[in-house]
Amino acid sequence: MSNPFPFTAVVGQDDLRLALLLNAVSPAVGGVLVRGEKGTAKSTAVRALSVLLPAVPVVPGCRFSCDPAAPDPACPDGPHEPGPGAERPARMVELPVGASEDRLVGALDIERALTEGVKAFEPGLLAASNRGILYVDEVNLLHDHLIDVLLDAAAMGASYVEREGVSVRHAARFLLVGTMNPEEGELRPQLLDRFGLTVEVAASREPDQRVEVVRRRLAHDDDPAGFAARWADEEAAVRARIVAARKLLPSVRLGDGALRQIAATCAAFEVDGMRADIVMARTATALAAWAGRTEVLAEDVRQAALLALPHRRRRNPFDAPGLDEDKLDETLEEFGGSDDEDPDPGPDGPGGDGGGGGQPPSEGPEGGDAGARPEAGESGEPQTSGAGAGEQQPARAGEPFRTKALSVPGIGEGAAGRRSRARTEQGRTTGSRRPRGTLTKLHLAATVQAAAPHQRARGRSGRGLVVRRDDLRQATREGREGNLVLFVVDASGSMAARQRMSAVKGAVLSLLLDAYQRRDKVGLVTFRGSAADVALPPTSSVDAAAARLESLPTGGGRRWRPDCSARTTCCGWSGCGTPLGGRWWSW
Numbered sequence: 001m002s003n004p005f006p007f008t009a010v011v012g013q014d015d016l017r018l019a020l021l022l023n024a025v026s027p028a029v030g031g032v033l034v035r036g037e038k039g040t041a042k043s044t045a046v047r048a049l050s051v052l053l054p055a056v057p058v059v060p061g062c063r064f065s066c067d068p069a070a071p072d073p074a075c076p077d078g079p080h081e082p083g084p085g086a087e088r089p090a091r092m093v094e095l096p097v098g099a100s101e102d103r104l105v106g107a108l109d110i111e112r113a114l115t116e117g118v119k120a121f122e123p124g125l126l127a128a129s130n131r132g133i134l135y136v137d138e139v140n141l142l143h144d145h146l147i148d149v150l151l152d153a154a155a156m157g158a159s160y161v162e163r164e165g166v167s168v169r170h171a172a173r174f175l176l177v178g179t180m181n182p183e184e185g186e187l188r189p190q191l192l193d194r195f196g197l198t199v200e201v202a203a204s205r206e207p208d209q210r211v212e213v214v215r216r217r218l219a220h221d222d223d224p225a226g227f228a229a230r231w232a233d234e235e236a237a238v239r240a241r242i243v244a245a246r247k248l249l250p251s252v253r254l255g256d257g258a259l260r261q262i263a264a265t266c267a268a269f270e271v272d273g274m275r276a277d278i279v280m281a282r283t284a285t286a287l288a289a290w291a292g293r294t295e296v297l298a299e300d301v302r303q304a305a306l307l308a309l310p311h312r313r314r315r316n317p318f319d320a321p322g323l324d325e326d327k328l329d330e331t332l333e334e335f336g337g338s339d340d341e342d343p344d345p346g347p348d349g350p351g352g353d354g355g356g357g358g359q360p361p362s363e364g365p366e367g368g369d370a371g372a373r374p375e376a377g378e379s380g381e382p383q384t385s386g387a388g389a390g391e392q393q394p395a396r397a398g399e400p401f402r403t404k405a406l407s408v409p410g411i412g413e414g415a416a417g418r419r420s421r422a423r424t425e426q427g428r429t430t431g432s433r434r435p436r437g438t439l440t441k442l443h444l445a446a447t448v449q450a451a452a453p454h455q456r457a458r459g460r461s462g463r464g465l466v467v468r469r470d471d472l473r474q475a476t477r478e479g480r481e482g483n484l485v486l487f488v489v490d491a492s493g494s495m496a497a498r499q500r501m502s503a504v505k506g507a508v509l510s511l512l513l514d515a516y517q518r519r520d521k522v523g524l525v526t527f528r529g530s531a532a533d534v535a536l537p538p539t540s541s542v543d544a545a546a547a548r549l550e551s552l553p554t555g556g557g558r559r560w561r562p563d564c565s566a567r568t569t570c571c572g573w574s575g576c577g578t579p580l581g582g583r584w585w586s587w
Helices: 015-027 041-054 101-105 110-115 144-156 191-192 207-222 224-230 230-250 256-268 274-292 299-309 325-334 445-452 495-517 542-550
Strands: 031-034 056-058 085-090 090-093 106-108 122-123 133-136 158-163 166-171 175-182 196-200 416-433 474-481 484-490 521-528 531-539
Touching: 015 041, 015 230, 015 274, 031 041, 031 056, 031 230, 041 090, 041 133, 041 175, 041 230, 090 101, 090 495, 101 106, 106 158, 122 166, 133 256, 144 158, 144 191, 191 230, 191 474, 191 542, 207 224, 224 230, 224 416, 230 274, 256 274, 256 299, 274 299, 325 474, 484 495, 484 531, 495 521, 531 542
Parallel strands: 031 175, 031 196, 090 133, 133 175, 484 521
Antiparallel strands: 056 085, 106 122, 158 166, 416 474, 521 531
């Protein structure tokens, strides 16, 4: 789209816009993961950010966006001599969920290899995103092999390609931004930790704000250029503020008092490793620079914790997302020191909103609440109100445990995962075959081997290889697939049923926790007599399963089927006119 929706025209979503702007000020923060329901302007805000970023100086003609002031000595297009370069707009590269590994990391240029007989490297999306934004929509649905590549590149700041006789290393320093709907599945913890900040977004429940969202969306769709022109001044102001904050960033002082608060906060919330401490320090520094200050204050540390810790803290499936803000405030107060005095928060400082911190310019009063307090009834305890024995009540889930490694014998052809052996589009190459229909994965060595004996008969002259359709070979690959684990449980009313359901809930959640890495789906069907219900549709989301299982009722009182003529006891059969066995029927 030539005129994307303006960043400053996004209504509400203050936390989302703040997290994106902090990464624009300091890319070292480490990117943003945006979690929330569909239709909450996640992708709109991310795409609009790239327009606000300052232009990037690059070496002319370099496919890897080398900085002319400090070119990469190992650049495949180099060596480059330091000197004046050209400027281009900041680039945002989108990684499709269904992309191939070749498209992401790059591969041998097949066309030149077959026609010219030379080995040439064709860069992928990692090269294109160097010194820019790498955006992954629905990042939780990304294939595992692509997640592994992203983890390696994000950790090393470089991409290493070793395939088809090509050995290439190039810089891959990018701002990783991902969006996801938690109901569609969770992220592996390794990738989750690579995102510096996380934001929870939700649609506003205020009618006036929803009206404004629709009004602006329709106005933009009717006249994108005119709508963008009306917001040009606000966009220019934010762009100038980003540039000013970047210049101020090296002068911001992170005192010992703020560092003690950061370390104490990470320890209090029991986050793993030291990455959280580093991300919080960088985020607090960026907050101060965004506010126009050279000193990190306690409210900067508080806001940094709300953005950097929710996805890193340890929590059980039934715990509410976010942080306990009372505990956070107590920790900051306990470890506060003289470094936390507020000299001058500045006109845009975070001190004016009770510690909420550095809001970007916007008319919208609401946004995603990354630090929401748990509401009553979210602790995982079943909520009852003195119900009698005749009412269905939820059974509490048992404690999660380490599950056994389940696998299905044979070789399947299901969705990619990490459970059972399967024929997949990714994985190790086990052989080759003639393509059936469209060629998707070329087996280069087998193709060249098939074409080589016919070169003289085909009148080859020069270095190019003469290849025909019959020579092409499709690579056959073997990987792993995800499985569906379905529980079918008797949920009729009795004390034993409640205990059984508690154990089943614990088992379901245990498998879901394991599904982070194995890409499995778990479902639950309950039955009572001759009736059955899908209590939990197949899902790989721990949060979605926890919400459904927490309120799942078990058992029931003395009720009769509507068509039972006896009206005393019932065996469960429709139309039965005679009471049998004295057994109560629960439904």
